[in-house]
Amino acid sequence: MDLQLSGRVAVVTGASKGIGLAVARTLAEEGARVVAVSRSRTSELPEGVLHVAADLMDPAAPARVVERAVEEFGGVDVLVNNAGGPPPGVTLPRVGFMTPDDADWLAMFEFNLFSAVRMIRAALPVMLERGGGSVVNVSSGMARQPGAMNVDYGAAKSAMNHVSKALSEEYGPRGVRVNTVSPGPVLTDWWTKPGGAADVIAGMAGGDRDAVIESAAPQMMRLVTGRLVRPQEVADAVALLASPRSGSTTGAEFAVDGGFLKEI
Template structure:
């Protein structure tokens, strides 16, 4: 299926690894001009993808990113707010409401909500000048499933879900569609890196890291597929929502979680 993305300009944040890298590659393969945003460039990005080095914890960074896209390609048609997860230097999961202090809460919201809000604020005027566009926010099923684990992260993602629907209501009549993708547990370095989620859960469950990834975590989360989600599976959903082929889809939440969420 032709996603009709050829020649469109896409900004993808958190594009150096995991879901963001898969999204950047996929949009590039579909013919889009891709501006990949991360602190450092990875060799895994295609050569023709333009990299903008930025720390989105810096309130001024989003405006610089959008300005770079305008200078390089003349505008922005697609914004994928993928940057998020544990802030730099933070390891999740973090168990218990009392675990994060005020500074941890602020840092979590800065990275998972305010960075996206600022990216949207910078991109919307440029999109309106081009007659519209598509925004896809990458949230998390944890925003829908309250838990004593990662409560600050879940709260930030729930807020991002709210913002997405509000933006869709305001800017849909002006040609900007806004949708949200909710991944579940995705096989990224959040899980696999040294000291990451798999190591933390292994210590809690008395298991080894490989068993956590292959068996313990999927069973613990009651994932009906029996495995963690692959980043490409999330990227495919993002690409479809960014495409004009989804022209009547806005304000939606697309879940890619291996069957973790069970509510109606």
């Protein structure tokens, strides 16, 4: 299926690994001119993708990213707010409401909500000048599945969902669609890196990190597929929502979560 993305300019944040890298690759394969945003470049980005080094914890960074996209490619048609998860230097999961302090909460919202708000604020005027565009915000199933684990992260992503809905209502009539993709647990370095989630859970449960990834985590999170989500599966949903082929889809939330979310 032709996603009609050829020649469109797409900004993807958190594009050096995991979901963001998969999204950048997929959009590039579909012919988009991709601006990949991350603190450092990876050699895994496809040839022709423009990398812009930026730390989105810096409030001034989003405007600089959009300025560079306009300088290089003339505008922005697609914005994928994928940067998120544990803020730099933070390891998740954290268990219990009393565990994160004020600084933890502030860093979590800065990285998972405010960075996306600022990216949207910078990109919207450019999109409107071009007659519209598509914003895809990468949220999380934890936004609608509250619990004692990672409460600050879930709250930040819940706020992201609210912002997405509000934006879709305000800017849909002006040609900008805003949608959300909510992954479940995805097999990225959040889980696999030394000291990552698999090691943390293994330490809590007294088990083996490989067993956590292969069986314990899917069972604990009641994934009906029996495995963690693959980054490419999330990227495929993002690409479809970014595409003009989804022209009547706005204000929607797509769960790509292995059956994690049970609510109707």
